[in-house]
Amino acid sequence: MITSKxxxxxxxxxxxxxSVSLTLEPGHIYAMLGPNGSGKTTWMKxxxxxxxxxxxxxxxxxxxxxxxxxxxxxxxxxxxxxYSWMSIKDVGRYYQDFFMDFSPEKYESLLxxxxxxxxxxxxxxxxxxxxxxxxxVTMARNARIYLLDEPFNGxxxxxxxxxxxxxxxxxxxxxxxxxxSHLVEEMEAISDQAIFIKNGKLVEVRDLEEMRTEExxxxxxRYRAIxxxxxxx
Amino acid sequence: MxxxxxxxxxxxxxxxxxxxxxxxxxxxxxxxxxxxRNNEGNTDNIIGTSAxxxxxxxxxxxxxxxxxxxxxxxxxxxxxxxxxxxxxxRNSYQILGSKMLENGLSLALAGGFFFLLGLLDLTxxxxxxxxxxxxxxxxxxxxxxxxxxxxxxTAQVLSLIFELLTSWLAVVSIAFFAxxxxxxxxxxxxxxxxxxxxxxxxxxxxxxxxxxLLRKSGICTTITSTLIMQSIVALCYSIGMYFIAxxxxxxxxxx
Amino acid sequence: MNYDPMTPIWLxxxxxxxxxxxxxxxxxxxxxxxGRDLAVQYGINPNTAARIYQEMEREGVCETxxxxxxFVTEDTAVVCRLREEMACQAVKRFLADTKSLGLxxxxxxxxxxxxxxxxxxx
Numbered sequence: 001m002i003t004s005k006x007x008x009x010x011x012x013x014x015x016x017x018x019s020v021s022l023t024l025e026p027g028h029i030y031a032m033l034g035p036n037g038s039g040k041t042t043w044m045k046x047x048x049x050x051x052x053x054x055x056x057x058x059x060x061x062x063x064x065x066x067x068x069x070x071x072x073x074x075x076x077x078x079x080x081x082x083y084s085w086m087s088i089k090d091v092g093r094y095y096q097d098f099f100m101d102f103s104p105e106k107y108e109s110l111l112x113x114x115x116x117x118x119x120x121x122x123x124x125x126x127x128x129x130x131x132x133x134x135x136x137v138t139m140a141r142n143a144r145i146y147l148l149d150e151p152f153n154g155x156x157x158x159x160x161x162x163x164x165x166x167x168x169x170x171x172x173x174x175x176x177x178x179x180x181s182h183l184v185e186e187m188e189a190i191s192d193q194a195i196f197i198k199n200g201k202l203v204e205v206r207d208l209e210e211m212r213t214e215e216x217x218x219x220x221x222r223y224r225a226i227x228x229x230x231x232x233x
Numbered sequence: 234m235x236x237x238x239x240x241x242x243x244x245x246x247x248x249x250x251x252x253x254x255x256x257x258x259x260x261x262x263x264x265x266x267x268x269x270r271n272n273e274g275n276t277d278n279i280i281g282t283s284a285x286x287x288x289x290x291x292x293x294x295x296x297x298x299x300x301x302x303x304x305x306x307x308x309x310x311x312x313x314x315x316x317x318x319x320x321x322x323r324n325s326y327q328i329l330g331s332k333m334l335e336n337g338l339s340l341a342l343a344g345g346f347f348f349l350l351g352l353l354d355l356t357x358x359x360x361x362x363x364x365x366x367x368x369x370x371x372x373x374x375x376x377x378x379x380x381x382x383x384x385x386x387t388a389q390v391l392s393l394i395f396e397l398l399t400s401w402l403a404v405v406s407i408a409f410f411a412x413x414x415x416x417x418x419x420x421x422x423x424x425x426x427x428x429x430x431x432x433x434x435x436x437x438x439x440x441x442x443x444x445x446l447l448r449k450s451g452i453c454t455t456i457t458s459t460l461i462m463q464s465i466v467a468l469c470y471s472i473g474m475y476f477i478a479x480x481x482x483x484x485x486x487x488x
Numbered sequence: 489m490n491y492d493p494m495t496p497i498w499l500x501x502x503x504x505x506x507x508x509x510x511x512x513x514x515x516x517x518x519x520x521x522x523g524r525d526l527a528v529q530y531g532i533n534p535n536t537a538a539r540i541y542q543e544m545e546r547e548g549v550c551e552t553x554x555x556x557x558x559f560v561t562e563d564t565a566v567v568c569r570l571r572e573e574m575a576c577q578a579v580k581r582f583l584a585d586t587k588s589l590g591l592x593x594x595x596x597x598x599x600x601x602x603x604x605x606x607x608x609x610x
Contacts, residue, residue: 050319052484075316081315164531216494
């Protein structure tokens with residue numbers, strides 16, 4: 001369980017995350033939605049203990065996130081971050097050196113499924129292949145929480161299918177997945193909860209099937225209602 | 234921490250290999266020209282030049298090892314590459330510690346390597362050209378004209394090398410500290426670079442002031458003991474910088 | 489997989505599975521994929537996948553055998569009833585559509601006859 005209490009992050013005078021309070025429970029895939037710059041990435045980085053909050057706190061099973069929580073919280077950033085000398089195999093070895101919950105077997109099987117050649121250098125990968133590699137190495141961990149920042153960004157349809165399958169394969173009753181995206185349609189079927197963030201503020205957290213049943217509206221409809229028509233992609 | 238150290242060493246591997254390669258080439262030239270020398274001294278120019286180049290490589294190598302560490306740290310705090318470190322369950326003390334250790338280790342290794350190589354080359358030189366010992370004596374007399382105390386014995390040479398390496402390590406750790414403070418506290422602020430530089434200069438001056446004060450206090454009577462004292466001060470200063478920098482990193486750094 | 493985002497997704501997938509049961513693609517007693525596989529196969533949330541089997545079980549269309557998995561019911565009467573229900577719904581939809589165009593019962597019947605004749609001549 002991860003709880004964000006009045007979590008705030010300021011960069012100079014700009015407020016990136018503004019007093020966000022919410023609790024995420026195991027057994028769900030959360031879609032974290034909002035246009036670019038609405039604070040999704042900043043929230044995730046604080047949850048991953050990469051960024052320090054300006055005020056408020058973020059707790060993992062009751063304790064503030066930090067070095068300890070990183071053992072159980074897997075974070076995947078939008079941008080590639082591997083060392084340029086690394087091959088796909090080296091990336092796996094690196095995760096194995098640092099994360100107790102990393103399974104080399106799972107990594108290998110994911111690489112096979114995604115048709116990634118372990119001997120390839122990471123600097124030679126196309127953006128689609130890089131996106132698949134990031135997902136594969138992150139999901140090869142047996143973490144309690146997966147924070148995936150824009151897993152579908154900038155990649156083709158086929159790679160998206162593979163990434164979607166990989167995510168769904170790992171979702172379980174005892175883990176939490178948080179996927180940020182501004183590609184709303186992509187998230188509609190795979191997530192069951194939606195977190196809407198606007199200008200750094202939490203708007204609401206909704207159960208999607210409930211919303212479809214009771215109000216006959218989709219996540220995309222709600223998105224349009226919240227953010228206006230201008231920024232829907 | 235061994236895993237962190239392993240990857241820190243990996244980051245500097247390429248440059249070390251380049252230096253090793255260049256050193257090997259210069260060394261081969263030196264040895265071949267020494268071997269081919271006849272009584273007229275036909276290869277003396279090449280011997281001299283390659284010896285000079287070897288010395289420059291040694292100095293340059295040691296300087297660059299430090300500079301590369303500073304750049305690596307800077308990249309690890311200010312680019313996405315930093316996630317590789319900060320997403321792992323390792324704290325700032327371990328992360329920075331592995332960097333300091335890598336630098337200290339690399340400096341010690343490079344220092345030791347070049348010292349032994351120099352010793353070997355000098356021995357070969359002396360054995361090949363007996364008359365050079367005369368030259369050496371001449372050189373020592375020349376030195377004595379300036380400072381009668383200088384007595385180039387092994388202990389002094391070793392402590393001098395040690396002092397140079399530790400001072401350089403101290404400079405690198407001051408740079409680490411200044412860079413960390415600026416990345417963690419002044420990130421995005423305009424005068425960032427200038428402030429960092431001023432910080433760096435002030436901390437370097439402080440180290441020198443401490444060393445001077447201790448030197449003048451008269452605890453150390455010989456050159457060797459003075460050099461060792463300075464080395465210890467530099468080492469302690471580096472360790473101090475490390476602890477404060479890691480604490481700042483721990484509390485304030487966002488990547 | 490494309491879903492109508494305004495209709496609950498469990499309902500859409502359940503309808504597809506029922507169609508497969510009615511048409512015999514999934515015969516009585518056939519083993520259905522596990523919850524996770526269903527989720528991956530249809531690209532849907534695992535909770536939604538679980539809901540599908542819950543609802544279909546409630547309707548008696550499938551049953552879960554402990555430790556073995558979920559199976560299509562072997563009760564052919566249930567399948568027949570399901571077939572009837574689905575046919576009934578299809579006709580209702582068709583009638584609603586054609587009536588909204590202002591067609592009368594006779595016209596609708598005539599149209600059906602005409603389309604069928606065309607198909608037979610093909």
